[in-house]
Amino acid sequence: MLMLAAMALVVGTGGALGAWILIRLIAIATNLFWFGRLSAQSVSITDTTVGLWIIAIPIIGSLIVGLMARYGSDKIRGHGIPEAIETILYGESRLSLKVAILKPLSSAVSIGSGGPFGAEGPIIMTGGAIGSLFAQCFHLSAAERKTLLVAGAAAGMTAIFGTPLAAILLAIEVLLFEWKPRSFVPVVVGVIVAFAWRPWLIGSGAMFPFVALTPTGLWPIAAAAGVGIVVGLEAALLSTSLYRVEDLFHRLPVHWMWWPAIGAIVVGFGGLIDAHVLGAGYQSIQALLDGSLTTRVVVALLVVKAVVWLVALGSGTSGGVLAPLLILGGAAGCLLGHLLPGGPGFWAMIGMAGIMSGAMRAPITGALFAAELTGHFDALPLTVTAAACAYAVSVLLMRRSILTEKIARRGRHILQEYSVDPLDLVQAAQLMTRDPATLPGTMTIATAATFFADGADHRSYPVVDDDNALLGLVSRTDALRWQVGEHPADTSLAETLSDASLLVAYPATPIGVVADLMVDSGVGRIPIVEPGSRRVVGILSRQDLLKARSAHRQSETGRARFVSPSSKAPETAL
Template identity: 55%
Template sequence: MTANTAEAGASGTVASGAGRRPLGDFTADRRLLMLAAMAVVVGSGGAGAAWVLIRLITLTTNLVWFGRFDVVSRSLETLSPSAWMVAAPVLGGLVIGLMARFGSEKIRGHGIPEAIEAILIGGSRMSPKVAVLKPISSAISIGTGGPFGAEGPIIMTGGAIGSLFAQFFHLSAAERKTLLVAGAAAGMTAIFGTPVAAVLLAVELLLFEWRPRSFIPVAVAAVTAAGWRPGLFDAGPLFPFSADPNLPWWGLLLCAGLGALAGLQSGLLTKLLYGLEDAFERLPIHWMWWPALGGLGVGLGGLVEPRALGVGYDVIRDLLTGHLLVQAVVTLLVVKALIWLVALSSGTSGGVLAPLLILGGAMGWLAGQVLPGDPGFWALLGMAAMLGGTMRSPLTSVIFAIELTGDWRMLTPLLAACVAAYAVTVLLLKRSILTEKIARRGRHITREYGVDPYELVRVSEVMVEAVDTLPGDLPIPQAVAVLQQGRHRVYPIVEASGRLVGMASRADALAWRVEGGLETQTVAERVSDAALPVAHPDDVVARVVALMLATGQGRIPVTDPATGRLVGLLARKDLLRIHAGTSRAEEERQAYFPAGRRG
C-alpha cells in the first residue's frame, strides 16, 4: 500500500497471487517522481525569493535610517534617538495597513499560521497577490524598525511560489500542499542555511504527515535551495559558534532547568500576545490603522534601545560571542519583548523566529552569568528552547540551533533544554502561538501525530468469514423474496464453486419487481462483477476505506485473489471495531505485576 491511499485504493490490482502489485502503486510512483522534479523548480524559486526579500529588507532599512540607496548591511545600534525613530515605524505600519486593506488581508501576521490555514482550508491555493505583497510588506515592516525576522515572510512567500507553480498543473490538493511546503522549506533554507531544520519544520508545522509522497519533494526543494545558497548568500553557518560548556556530571539537569525557564517565558509571552490582540480587537477603529499604532509602540521602544529595532541578527551574534553588559541585555530583553508583542498583535507583517531567538538568548545569557561555562553556551540553549517551546517543535529547534552554529557537540544539551521547554508549554497552554491564532478564527487543528490504525490492520483480521450469500442460479422471484425479507440489505451472489459474481440489494429487488417478466431468469444473469469493488485478505483496511469512499458502498466483499472465491465481507461496523480497539489501547490501564502479588 502506498502513502497515497485514495489513489491506490480505487484502482484495483493486476496479476494475481502473492506477486501482485496494486496498480495505484505505479501511478503513485510516477507522481512522486513528478513532484520531486517539480520540487527542484520550486526550491530554486524559494531560494530566489529569499534573496529578493533580504535585499528588499536591507534596501528599505538603509533608505529609512541611513539615507543610502544600497544593500550593504548596517547595524541600527549606531542610531541616535530622534523624532524620526518614532515616525518611521508609524509610517511603515500605515503603509502596511493600506496594503492589507486594499491589496490582500492575508499579508497580515507572521506567515506560518497563514500558511497552515491555506493548507487546511484553502486547498493549498495561494493568490499571486500574496506572493508579491507579502515580501514587500515585510520589507517595509522590518525596514522601518519592526522587531521581526525574515523567516515567517519567506515561509509565506516561498509557499505562495510553490502553490502558484502547482496551480499550473492538474494536481490534487495533497500534491499542491507538498509543493507549497516545499517552497516554504526552500525559502527558510536559503536564508538560514538550515536544510534539515527546514524539512523538520515542514513536517512538524505544515505537512501534518510523514509520507514519502510529501517528505521526499520537500527534502529535494530544501537541498536545491541549499545548493543555491553559497551563490546567493555567504556559505557556512549563519552564526558560527563553538563552546565547550565543561559542565559537571549533573550539568544536563541545568540544561533542562534552563529549558523549563524558557518554557515559562514562552507561556508568558504567548498569553501577553493574545491579550494584546484582544485589546486591539476592542478598539473602535478599523484594523487598517492598527499596524500604525503598533508602529508607535515600536518607535517609543526604539528611543530606549535602538538595537531592539529590526531583525537583530547582530544582537544574536553578540549574545553568542560578544562581551555585553548585564544592564544592556536586560534592557534589550524587556524592550524587544514589549515592542515585539505590541507590533505582532497589531497585525503587521513580520516573522517570529528571529525575535524568539533574541528573547530566549537574552534570558539564557543572563542565566549564564551564574551558571558554569560560557554565557554564550546558555544563550544558545535559551534560543533553541524558546523556539521549541513557543512553536511546539522541539526537534526542529535542536537541529536549527546546530545548523545555525555548526557545533554538533551541543546536541544533547540542546535536546534536554528543548524538550523541557516543550513539556512546560504543553502543560501550561492548550495551543501554541501558531495554532492559537487559527483556533481564534474558528478552526480546530491537532498537532499530534499518530499512525492510522487502518494502515496497520489487514482485512483478514477483521472481516466476517461466515457470510450469508445467494446462489447465482436462484430464480429472480425467490431472490426478490429473500432480499425483501432477509436481515441484510445487500447479499453477495456466488456460483456453485464459491466464485463471487456480483452483489444484489433491496433496491435491486424493487427494480426487478417493477420491471416484471423475469420469472425465468436467475439472479446471476441480472448482476455483474464488471465494476464490483472487492478487497483481498492481505490488503490493509485503509484500502477498503478508500473503496467505500470512492464507491459509496458500505459492505465490501473479500475474495481470494487467485480464484475469485468469496472468503469474507467487511462492513462499516467492522471499521468501528478497529477504532474501538485503538481507543482501548490508549485508555485502559492495568498492572501485570501489581504490588503485593506473589509468584
Template identity: 50%
Template sequence: MTADTHKRDFAENRRLPGIALLAAGIGVISTLAAFVLLNLIHLFTNLFFFGELSFAERSPAQNTLGAWVVLVPVAGGLIVGLMARFGSEKIRGHGIPEAILFGKSRMSPKVAILKPLSSGIVIGSGGPFGAEGPIIMTGGALGSLIAQCVRVSAAERKTLLVAGAAAGMTAVFGTPVAAVLLAVELLLFEWRPRSFLPVALACAVAGFARGALFGAGPLFPLETVPPGALSLFTCVIAGLLSGALAAGLSAALYKTEDLFGKLRIHWMWWPALGGLVVGIGGFIEPRALGVGYDVIGDLLHLHLALQVALALLLVKAVMWVVALGSGTSGGVLAPLLMLGAGLGVVLSHLMPGNDPALWPLVCMAATLGATLGAPLTAIVFAFGLTHDSNALLPLLAATLVAHGFATVVMRRSIMTEKIARRGYHIYREYGVDPLERHYVDEVMTRDVETIDAHSTIDETLARYFGPLQTHRAYPVIRDGVLTGVIDRTALERMSTAPDREGAATTLLELMQTRASVVALPCETCRLVATRLAVHGLERMPVVDDVNTRRIVGIVSRSDLVKPSLAHFDEEHKKERFRRLGTRAAKRRLSPLRRTG
C-alpha cells in the same frame, strides 16, 4: 510466497521522481526570492532611517533621527495596512499552515508579490521581525503557484508549497536539516517519503545555492566548552524558564490580538497603531528595531551587559507582541531567537560554575522549540546556526524540558492557535493509522448469508427483503463464485417497472450489467475503508482471489471499527504481568490492591 511478502514499508508512488524534480527547481527559485527579500529590507531600512537609496546592510539602531524615530514604524504600518486592505488580506500575520490544511495549498500570485514587499516595508521601517517568516510564506506561495501550473493532486501541491517554504528558510539561515524538520513538525503534518523526499531535496538545493548568494558557514559561529554533569541542573532550569517565556509570549500575543479586535476602527489601521508602540520601543532601545541578527550575535557572544540584555528582552517582547497582534506582516523565528538569547544572558549571570556562553544558545533554542511546538527543529536549528557540537547535549535537555512544560501548560502552539481561532482543529501527534496495521481477514465476517444467482427478483424481495430483512445488501453467488451484490433499491426499481417484465428476471441476468467492488483478505483495512468511502458502500464481499472470485467473507464499516478498539486497549488498558515475589513486598502492595 504469501501475499504478505508483497507488502511495502511505504506506499508506492511512481510520481515521486517528477515531484522531486519540481521541488529542486522550487528550491532555486525560493533562494532567489530570499535574496530579493533581504535586499528589499536593506533598501527600505536605508530609505526609512537614513534617507538613502542603497542596498547596503545597515542596522536601524544606528539612526540619528532622535524622537522622530517613533513615527517611522507608524508610516510602515500604515502602508502595509493599505496594502492588506486593497491588495490581499493574506499578507497579514505569520505562517501558512491554514493554507496547507484548509485551502488545498492554493495560494494567489498577489501573495507571492505583496508578502515580500510588505515585509520589506515593515521590517525596513523598524518592525521587530525576522525575514524568515515572510520568505517562508513567499517561498510557499511560489511553490504553490508552480504546482498550480502542472497537473498534480492536492497532496502533491502541498508538498511543493512546503518545499518552497522550507527552501526559503534554508536560504535565510543556512540550516537545511532544520528546515526539513520544520516542514515535518509544522507544515506537512505527516512523515511520508512522498512529501519528505521532495522537501528535503529542495532544502539541499537551496543550501548549495545559498553559498553563491550569501556565502558559506554558520550565521552565528560559536564554540562553548564541553558541559559537565552539573550542567544538567541548569538545563532543567533553563528549560522551565524558556517554557514559561514561550507560554507567556503566546498568551500575550493572542490577548493583544483580541484587544485589537475590539477596536471600533477598521483593521487596516491596526498596523499603524502597532507601529506606534514599535516606534516608542525603538526610541527607548534602538537595538530592538528591525531584524536584529547582529544583536542576536552579540547576545550569543555575551557582548551585551546584563542591564542591556534585560532592557532588550522586555522592550523587544512588548514590541513584537503588539506589532504581530496588530496584524502586520512579519516572522516569529528571529524575534524568538533574540528573546530566548536575552533570557540566556540573564541566566548566565545567575548560574555560576557553568560556561556562561552556553546559556544564551540553550535558552534561544528552548524558547523557540516551546513556542512553536517543534523541539527537534529548534535543537537542530541552533546547531546549524552555530555549528557548536559541544552544546548538543544541553540543547537536547533544555529544549525537551521547555517543550514538555509548554505541552502541559499550553493547549496549542503559537502557530496552531491562529488556526483554532478560525474554527479548525489541529492534532499534531503523528502515529500509524490502526487501519493500516490490520488486514481484512482479521476483521471480516466469515459466515456470509448469500443469495443464489438463479433466484428471480420477486423471490429475492419476498425472501430476503421482507419484514425479517437482516442486511441492507447481499452477495449474489453462482456455484460459490461471486457474481455481484444486490440491494433493495435496485430490486424495487426493477419490480415496479411499468411492464413488470423485470420482476421475473433472475439475479444472474441482472448482475451481468452491474460491476461489483470486492476486497481481498490480504488487503489492509485502510485500503478497503477508502474503497468503501469512494464507492459510497456500507459493506463489501471478500473473495479469495480476483480471478476465482470465490467468496470467503464480507467486511462492513462496522468491522473497520475493530482495529480502533484494539488501539484503544493498547493505549488505555492497564495490565500487570509480574508481581514482587517476597511476602514483605506482597504485604506492602496489599493496601493498594484493597483500595483498587
C-alpha cells in the same frame, strides 16, 4: 516522487532567489527610513541619528503595511507560518501571485521601518507562494501542490539561515502533516538546491558563529533541562500574552487597517528606550551569543523586546516570530548562564533551542536549528535536552502552539501530533464478520424482492454459487429496481448480476483499502473472498471499520496490569 523531485529543483532555486530579494528589500527599506538614502547595503538601525523620529518612523511604515493589507491582500498580515499552514490544510495549497509579491514587500517595509520581526516567517510564506504558483502551472493534485509549496518554504528558510537540516525538520514537524517519500524527497531536493545557491547569493558558513567550549558531564545536562523548563514557561507566557493583546486590538472601534499604526506607537517608544529592539535584531542575537552584553542590557532587551514584539504582532502587521523568539529565549538563557558553567553565550544558545521548541511545538527542529545557526554541533545533546523539556512544558500548559492558536481562532482545529492511521494497520481478516449470510445464485429476482420486502437484516448480501464462490452483490436498491424493470420475475440472480457488482477484498487487504472502495462505490458492505477460488469467507461493513478506531482508542486510553508487584519470583535452589 521523481516528478516532484525534479520540479523541486526549480522551486528550490526560486526559494533561494526569493530569500535574496527579501534581504535586499529589507536593506533598501532600512536605508530609506532611517538614513534617507537609496542603498541595498546592510545597515543597523542602532547607527541612526534621527532623534525623536525614532517614534514616528515605525508608525509611518505600519501605515503603509495597513494600506497594502486592506487594498492589496489581507493574507499578508500576521506571522506567515500560520497562513502557510492554513493554505496547506484548507486552501488546497493554492497561493496567489498577489501574495507572492505583496508579502515580501510588506515585510520589508515593516522590518525596515523598525518592526521587531525576523525574515523567516515572510520568506516561508514567499517561498511557499513560489512553490505553489509553479505547481499551479501543471495538472497536479492538492497533495502534490502542498509538497512543492513546502519545498519552496523550506528552501527560503535554508537560504536565509543556512540551516538545511532544520528546514527539512520544520517542514516535517510543522508544515507537511505527513511523512511520505512523495513529500520528503522533493523537500530535501528543494532545500539542498537552495543551500547550494546560498554562498553565491547570501553567504556561507554559520549565521551566528561564536566561541565557546561545550561543558560535559551530568551537571550540564541537568542545567540544560532547567533552562528548557524556564524558556518553556516563557514561551507559554508569550503565546498567551500575544493573543490577549490581539483580543484587545479586536475591541478597538477602528478598522483593522489602522491597528498596525497604533501598535507601532509602542514600538517607537520602545526604540526610544533601546534602539536594539527595532528591526530583525540579528546583531542582538550575535551579541547574546558572544556574551558581550551587560546584565542590565540583557534584562532591558528581554523586557522591552517582548513588549514591542507582542504589541506589534498582535496588531496584525506583517512579520515573523522566529528571530524575536531567538532573542527572547537567548536573553533568558544568557541571564541563567551567569550562574552556570560554560558562559552566558553558550546558555543563550541553549535558551534559543528551547524557546523555539516550546513556542512552535517543533522540538527536533529547535534542537538542530540552534546547533546549525552557531556551528556548535557538539552541543546537540544539550540542545535536545532543553528542547524536549520546553516542549513538555508547552504541551502541559498550552492547548496549541503560538502558530496553530491563530488558526484555531478562525474556527479550524489543528492537531500537531503524528500517528499511524489505524485503518492502515489492520487487515480485513481481523475485523470481518466470518461466514456471513449469503443468497444463492439460483434465487429468482421475484423471490429476492420478496426477501428484501419482508425485512431483510442487511441492506445487501453476497450472491454465491454452489461452491460458495462469489457471483456478485445484491442490495435492497436492486430489488426495488427489478420490480419496475424489464427482467422477467423468474430470472435468477446469477443471470441478472453483472461483473460491475463484483466488489471484493481479500483477507490480507488493509481495511483502509476497503474503506476507499466503499467511498468510491457507495456500497456499505464488501465481501471478503479467498484469492483464486473466490469463496466467500467474510464480509466487512462500515460498522466493522469503526471497530478499528475503537481498538486504537482503547490502546491509547485503556490501562491494565499484567505483573503484580506483590507477586514473588520463584525461588531457586542454591
